[in-house]
Amino acid sequence: MTSPLDPMIAARLKRTPDGLVCAVAQQRGTGEVLMVAWMDDEALHRTLTTRRGTYYSRSRQQLWVKGETSGHTQYVHEVRLDCDGDTLLLVVDQAGAACHTGDRTCFDATLLLADESDTDDVAAGGSDAADQATPV
Amino acid sequence: MTSPLDPMIAARLKRTPDGLVCAVAQQRGTGEVLMVAWMDDEALHRTLTTRRGTYYSRSRQQLWVKGETSGHTQYVHEVRLDCDGDTLLLVVDQAGAACHTGDRTCFDATLLLADESDTDDVAAGGSDAADQATPV
Structure with missing residues (x-):
């Protein structure tokens, strides 16, 4: 076509x-x-x-x-x-x-590497980290 | 590997x-x-x-x-x-x-569709439009 x-x-x-x-x-x-x-x-x-x-x-x-x-x-x-x-x-x-999924963006759920200024855990593979989302 | x-x-x-x-x-x-x-x-x-x-x-x-x-x-x-x-x-x-190319981003040069609030021409295929860039 x-x-x-x-x-x-x-x-x-x-x-x-x-x-x-x-x-x-x-x-x-x-x-x-x-x-x-x-x-x-x-x-x-x-x-x-x-x-x-x-x-x-x-x-x-x-x-x-x-x-x-x-x-x-x-x-x-x-x-x-x-x-x-x-x-x-x-x-x-x-x-x-x-x-x-209902998230605002397709990148909200899974953080593989966190900003160094954050102290939250990173979702190293297994779990999602929507609650640990950091603003761009 | x-x-x-x-x-x-x-x-x-x-x-x-x-x-x-x-x-x-x-x-x-x-x-x-x-x-x-x-x-x-x-x-x-x-x-x-x-x-x-x-x-x-x-x-x-x-x-x-x-x-x-x-x-x-x-x-x-x-x-x-x-x-x-x-x-x-x-x-x-x-x-x-x-x-x-030396541009700040790979998307600076070619605008295919301009914001309606702009009055500049759009680079409809042929020419580049770096000077017509609009901020995100």
Whole structure:
């Protein structure tokens, strides 16, 4: 299927063998990194034209609009492409939880290495550490 | 090669077919997303034990310590794992430019979709837009 993605943009993308680029979603204002997902050309086209965060699910092999079922939508303020064309950065307004677990971000639960200024234990593998979360 | 990475952590990683997880580096304090790269178990082990951002180069098929040649090192304050175990978030202090182009971040140069509150043109494919950068 040929995507209607702007050919000038499509020409700059460096895709994985299965046609995807990595996409990092960041909350506007706070700078929180909310989640990392994947986009094909069509997902990027829809994101750019609708300003609704739209991704490609590798497991389900289909497009998904973030929040379509949960209501936790992403309004996309800005999209940037990185220097080698294989990663996008989306600056968004995230409604509610970004993570399917109900956490605000997909990175809230598991801390592998703690800031040295913290005295809390680190979740070295086994347990989660949501309560020990430290602000960026 | 077996990595000395903590087996409890290794067991939680969901790697690509070539044994990698995605790693997002974010500047501590400002929240800037600096770059996205890849880690194998050994790169993660070294990052956790040395607090120097260490990655795996897919093109060169070897480990690299960020800034080893450029001096633009990353001191790693925090490492988090996402909900499905395939992406790491590193909160770092980045010395100088994170991007090999000399830009502060790998996302500075190319804006595909601008904030609606901006009146600047968008680099729709062809040209870069570093001068039109808007703060997160």
